[in-house]
Amino acid sequence: xxxxxxxxxxxxxxxxxxxxxxxxxxxxxxxxxxxxxxxxxxxxxxxxxxxxxxxxxxxxxxxxxxxxxxxxxxxxxxxxxxxxxxxxxxxxxxxxxxxxxxxxxxxxxxxxxxxxxxxxxxxxxxxxxxxxxxxxxxxxxxxxxxxxxxxxxxxxxxxxxxxxxxxxxxxxxxxxxx
Amino acid sequence: xxxxxxxxxxxxxxxxxxxxxxxxxxxxxxxxxxxxxxxxxxxxxxxxxxxxxxxxxxxxxxxxxxxxxxxxxxxxxxxxxxxxxxxxxxxxxxxxxxxxxxxxxxxxxxxxxxxxxxxxxxxxxxxxxxxxxxxxxxxxxxxxxxxxxxxxxxxxxxxxxxxxxxxxxxxxxxxxxxxxxxxxxxxxxxxxxxxxxxxxxx
Numbered sequence: 001x002x003x004x005x006x007x008x009x010x011x012x013x014x015x016x017x018x019x020x021x022x023x024x025x026x027x028x029x030x031x032x033x034x035x036x037x038x039x040x041x042x043x044x045x046x047x048x049x050x051x052x053x054x055x056x057x058x059x060x061x062x063x064x065x066x067x068x069x070x071x072x073x074x075x076x077x078x079x080x081x082x083x084x085x086x087x088x089x090x091x092x093x094x095x096x097x098x099x100x101x102x103x104x105x106x107x108x109x110x111x112x113x114x115x116x117x118x119x120x121x122x123x124x125x126x127x128x129x130x131x132x133x134x135x136x137x138x139x140x141x142x143x144x145x146x147x148x149x150x151x152x153x154x155x156x157x158x159x160x161x162x163x164x165x166x167x168x169x170x171x172x173x174x175x176x177x178x
Numbered sequence: 179x180x181x182x183x184x185x186x187x188x189x190x191x192x193x194x195x196x197x198x199x200x201x202x203x204x205x206x207x208x209x210x211x212x213x214x215x216x217x218x219x220x221x222x223x224x225x226x227x228x229x230x231x232x233x234x235x236x237x238x239x240x241x242x243x244x245x246x247x248x249x250x251x252x253x254x255x256x257x258x259x260x261x262x263x264x265x266x267x268x269x270x271x272x273x274x275x276x277x278x279x280x281x282x283x284x285x286x287x288x289x290x291x292x293x294x295x296x297x298x299x300x301x302x303x304x305x306x307x308x309x310x311x312x313x314x315x316x317x318x319x320x321x322x323x324x325x326x327x328x329x330x331x332x333x334x335x336x337x338x339x340x341x342x343x344x345x346x347x348x349x350x351x352x353x354x355x356x357x358x359x360x361x362x363x364x365x366x367x368x369x370x371x372x373x374x375x376x377x378x379x380x
Contacts, residue, residue: 019227026223031212044222052230116211138200139208159198166201173207 003067010058018058022051025068029075035135036079037086038124046082050075072140073150076132083128122172129153130165137162288375295375296336297346299324305350308333312346319349343376 001020009017026047033043033050053074054061061070123131136142136150137158144155151158287298297310308324314337315321324333333348348356 015231018231022227022230023223026226027217030218031215034215035208035211044218044226048226048229051226052233055230055234116207116214119207119211134204135208138205139212163198166204169204170201 004063007058007061007063007067010055018055021067025071026051028068029071032072032135032140033075033079035120035123035139036128036131037082038120042082042086046075046078050078053078069146069150076136076151079132080128118173122169125172126165126168127161130161130168133158133161134165134169291336293338294336295339295344296334297324298332298334299348299356300330300332301350305333307351309349309352310335310337310346311349311355312344314339314344314346317347319352324348339375343374345374 001017003021003024006017006021006024010021029047029050030043033046034040037043037046050071054071057074061067123134126134132151133147136147137144142150144158147153147158148155153161289296289298299308301308308326309319310322310324311317311319322335322337324335326333350356
């Protein structure tokens with residue numbers, strides 16, 4: 001069943017249809033949110049909030065858009081909100097670049113089922129907007145036009161975020177890259 | 179999209195687009211990290227779905243992000259999926275959910291009169307204030323305060339309820355959420371047990 005059909009059924013009050021959409025996109029959203037937030041519990045909360053907002057706004061979804069893109073627009077916004085509220089509470093990532101750079105490089109070739117902790121940590125040291133742009137461009141494989149539609153930022157600004165984010169990330173983990 | 183168009187620190191907007199090329203090594207590293215992240219298990223996904231559907235049922239859309247029910251109920255003892263059917267005669271017989279067991283635990287009752295359902299709650303301890311919350315008032319602790327009856331000390335509130343099943347609970351002193359342990363309960367999947375009452379149609 002297509003996403004559009006599932007959306008129609010959800011609008012008609014079929015909870016199983018929305019459950020299918022959640023199952024279909026949870027994994028993709030999970031990987032993005034975890035790399036944005038660096039915490040499993042936070043990522044799970046953000047996904048729940050994102051799917052709730054999607055459910056409540058399902059009548060406003062335009063079938064001409066890709067459902068995944070529409071959902072990611074909500075998700076990126078919720079990640080930003082979570083980071084903002086987290087910033088008010090505490091700094092989750094320690095701003096200690098010396099310690100990070102002196103840490104042993106992760107082994108080449110990641111074992112299945114073990115995330116790249118060094119990368120996730122380094123991502124957490126980036127400006128959140130740079131981190132978001134890097135993930136959308138490099139990990140999600142989006143074009144700058146798609147990123148612009150999703151985030152509302154101009155393409156030039158997004159390119160600058162990717163460029164500076166790449167440079168900073170390379171500086172943080174560069175020795176284990178080459 | 180409140181902040182989507184916001185700019186990051188020190189961002190020029192005139193960068194030459196042709197000077198930005200993907201960092202191939204970083205692309206590979208990030209995609210490998212995506213691939214190696216353990217997938218969420220089915221229980222996590224199901225938890226999300228049930229929580230969303232439950233919360234969407236409770237929260238009026240315009241209050242999204244507003245007060246929500248506390249989650250400490252999650253993991254509480256599962257309750258039997260029993261539902262009270264209240265009779266539909268003009269003046270209905272009161273249904274007390276339990277006899278007062280020596281005042282050691284709260285005891286609630288629901289009584290229908292016409293279109294109004296009255297909720298009574300007897301507490302073993304002194305409470306300064308008690309509120310009735312439910313899906314009919316958006317689980318808002320301020321919407322339906324209960325009044326203490328001077329004759330027997332029970333807390334009482336009457337609300338007009340349309341026919342259908344309604345879930346409810348009590349909030350004591352603005353912070354302690356309480357389920358009548360002896361009243362019919364349903365498992366409110368996002369949060370744990372809640373009491374339930376069914377108001378039949380005419």
